[in-house]
Amino acid sequence: MDIVLGMSPYAAILRATALWVCFTIGGLGDFLFLLAFLWGSSLPDLNLRETYQARQIEILVLYSRWTSRVMDLSVWNGPGRPLLFPCTTTHTRFFPKKHSFVYSYLLVGIPVGWSGAAGGMISNDQNGTGAKGWYEVNAADYLERGNGHLGLRGKLDDYLKSQDVDTSLYPYAYLVTAAKFLGYHFNPVSFWYLYSAERRLAAIVLEVNNTFDERRMYFLTADSTEELVEASVDHRPNDPKPIRKTWKKDFHVSPFNSRKGAYSVVAYDPLSSNMEGRGPINCTINLISTKEHAKLVARIFSDGDAIDPTEMTPFQKFKFLASWWWVGFVTFPRIVKEAAALFFRRGLHVWYRPEPLKTSIGRHADATERQLEPLFRKYLKHLVKESRDPLIVKYIPSGVADAPAESLMSDHNEESLRLAETMEFKVLTPEFYSRFIHYAHDFEAVFSELNESHTIWVSEPKLLLNLFVKLSVPMPLQTTSYLDYGYFTLIKNLRRRPERIERPLTSSQTSTSIYPREDIRGFRLSSMDGYFLAHEDSKSLNAYRSVILRLFIAERIAMGNLNILWLETLILQLSLAWACLRIY
Template identity: 55%
Template sequence: MAGPSSLSSPSAIAGSVPVPAQLPASVIAILTDPFRVSLATALAAVGYSALYSGPYDVLLLLSLAIVRQGVNLGDGGFSGLISWSLAKPVGGTILAFLAFQLFRLRWTRAEQEPWNGPAKALLFPCRTTHARMFPEKHSFSYSYLVVGVPVGWQGTAGDMISTGVKTSSGLSSWFSLAPQARKGWYDIDAGDYLQRGMAELGLRGKLDAYLQTQGVDPSIYPHAYLVTAARFLGYHFNPVSFWYLYGADKSLAAMILEVNNTFDERRMYLLTPKDDSDSQIAGESKGVEQSLPPRTVLKQSWPKDFHVSPFNSRHGSYSLTAVDPLSPFMQGTGPLTNTINLVSSKGHGKLVARLIPDGDAIDPATMTLYHKLRFLAAWGWVGFVTFPRIVKEAGLLFFRRKLHVWFRPEPLKESIGRHADQTERQLEATFRRYLRHLVQQSTEPLAVKYISAGLSPNKQDDAAEVMLSPTARDGAGAVEELEIKVLTPVFYSRFVHYAHDLEAFFCELNESCTVWVSRPDLLPKFVLKKPSPTLNLSSLADFAYFKIIQHLRTRPERIERPLTSSAAAVKKPATVDIRDFRISSMDGYVLAHEDPEAKKEYRSCVLTLFLADKIALGIVPLLGAQRLALQVLFAWLLSPSVGSLLTEFVEVARRIVVS
């Protein structure tokens, strides 16, 4: 075996043996020298590779080794030889690639079908103003850009606005000369609006689907126009979107307000004219619209049932005064003027929010390259600072105006919950299969409609699934219908904490309000309090994991918050659950019916949640940060030994190249 002295000998490196055959021998000498690597270091390396075996984990260890050991990878010799030999071909390849991309983008533009419908895509430079009058006065305004598109149109307008454009993905698209559609700077993705997901339906398809859920025939509104804050460079923050619905005579007939809060929740309000003084569509404007020519104005009021601002409760009412930007007959191009008033449940006027024009609407199809660059420089940054501006004003209201904060309640049935995180998405898939299993085991004729929360389904059928019991499928007797709608994805992570399914449903329905059930009396017909399921174990790992899960399982605390930051939480006497927390029925289902990969995924999710409850305040990302900190510490302690070996590898390779 070659020792350290043989590695430093030029004759050993440049001897009679060919150079390519000497590098493996030198490497073997480094690895097999018992004085180079101690037993503790070897065991630590084995432990690290067992716990953290991914490519990024190895990269972390090597990076720390280079930092601590000072491994010189860029000082002449080996790296210098490579850099000089590759500089010219790499640079030439990059220049050729850029030239090819310029040619491809210029000459491979796909033709799009002309839009024969009313209205056209427009850019609306605006300002938004907020004036709070109660309980403290506070006002502000800032620039705000919205985009308007005809609902049903698909394509790109002047390389500035696009919707419904499907671009090719993958490496091959960078080298294809086939005609390709390209998105504009401001892109409207149908999947971002109304019911989550289902982008393949397009804006018109999603609008029709929503109207049908409200019991409205979509043919009543054959024309529609969407005004919204579009995606810019992939970024999207959109507090409110306005859907203008027009009748066959192209006059404004109704509106949809699509409201999003900063908690990623959503509520749609369908505003139609009614026969009362607070709801009408007028032909002339008054008050704040006196300076405008006569045009269609929609006025409507409705009760507030959605948590938007932390400084307002979920009670009270809204009123809207909206001017039709396309009047007359969907041929206009602005101005865009909308006013929303918030009134408290006691009749106090609290807030007036307005969206007003800050210049004329712009048709992107008529913009020159100079105008596009100037517009992007003036307005491209606006969308990125909308959320920071909101945070700034919230800070002023809390610290300077001393307003109380209303804590976020769980969304109601009419609202759409936030997006699910990775753990909740994985648990939802298991819960859906488990629910199918329960319905399949029921002897009663049941039709269970399950509506998930937090997902972005690709198909409309995935948003709601109807599950039939065997007797219902066979048509034996009158079928009883039950609808289960999960209101927030936190339901899935809370459900696995319960050992008893019936307790889980009723507690989450009546106490924490994370699920809605149309007929709770039907739950016992397929969700019963069963005896402890048989522990069907296929491996020692399953036994260990589920025993730990059984030991860590505790009933979750009720979601109960004080109404405002000034209210004190009611302290309840401490209680101890003396029941035996066995494995749950869903645990038993997973062990008995799921494949090994699904078992591994489920037990990992549940164990992560339970460990987060114990050592990370119930916050899964915090548990991940703790795990990363331990990994960095482990790699830091191991890095000196790895660095010394890496230094010798580099030295051997450098001497071979130089020789």
């Protein structure tokens, strides 16, 4: 028997046990890990084979101990359980053209505060134990960008505090979302159900994401006094009272709707009663026009019973994954398909994306914007420090995960700072960083971006005078480095004022911009250029001039796309190398 199997009976039993553990509580990573060790050896030499098998046994023993630790972490004594919710979503548009569709959809629910892996199917590894499941919830993907180390509860509390809400009113919470599968998810909306100390549904946070990578959270409390335009939906008479709320629309979700109108929601408790239930999911969201007509009705509701992954057999897990693995991957293609039908078949006009408002979260920054954010932060800190009047500026960045908000104070004594005026400077979209460096004049930059392009929001605009209006004109370019002189001369010559962001417009309208494409003023070094030349070290200076020069050159020869510029540079380098080979 040993000769046939090529292993000892103990090793065979251990392998079989490990396989059972993998399919019972393990996820994708566990399966691949075991696969490499269970079928990876057919060594001809007996001593080598025995040594290899001994090493396998040691690793599998460690693995079994690790999975036992993950199982212990999955024990949850609080209310609610990790659940899988097979659902159906429907959209019905009433005007200007009728259109509807129905799709299957999968939601995952977890108690906020729970960490571990439930049956190898659902995981939330906020404690950093390595717990993995097929459907993964990561705190960094929700609410404010980044800060995953806070966990779901910490991030939820931070958001509630930002809305001036007492977090003690909602000691329990349950998140229902489209979780990551194989590292991917597209999540149009997540539902945070908030419960009172008596475990009654008391509020909801709707976390809405659009296809432009922007986000808006709505904190909605139970309110039975407001009128609601609701789709005709059959509900059971014994259902508990749902959350009903109507609020003004201020977030661009669909390109076929403007940012005007209102939303209303009817959301039933998925854990009723006493947070011990298992569904169903039942939520209806209505879009109401400015004339108070129901324009669109979107529903998501359970299609069958919720599933507790800790009660699933290995075969049930396999069957479930085979039936639902593809759903998350086709969410975005389905949106594109329906958008094409509305545009080409129904003839609806497209509303171009407006810049997000103060209440929204901008898209993720691209590589250039991520480089520019800390450089702009340094410059703003310098301006605040040198302010002639006592001033405190709360700077809130955009698009860079884990880039913290920061309070910047002018260089005055403590007595003066007690009387200092305070201003909040919030960047609404990371596009601001790449636009700001195009201006030669700081005050023109902030005035244009605040009032015309709407890429920033400032709580006290009058205080901008203290920061960005200079008492003296910046000196001409002066540097002892010929390299710096050449770089910044080129930057000065390539710099041009960015065109105003003119939104929202529909596809049926054309631009009405009256601004000339070419600035007729003589450009000079900007104050930000002068700051980096005079005050920053060589590392920061090199980073600043490099990113600006690449961006300016790309706008001239690569349609503003740094990837195209890189490709053009590569082609040029290959062409020069080929020419040199031909010559020599």
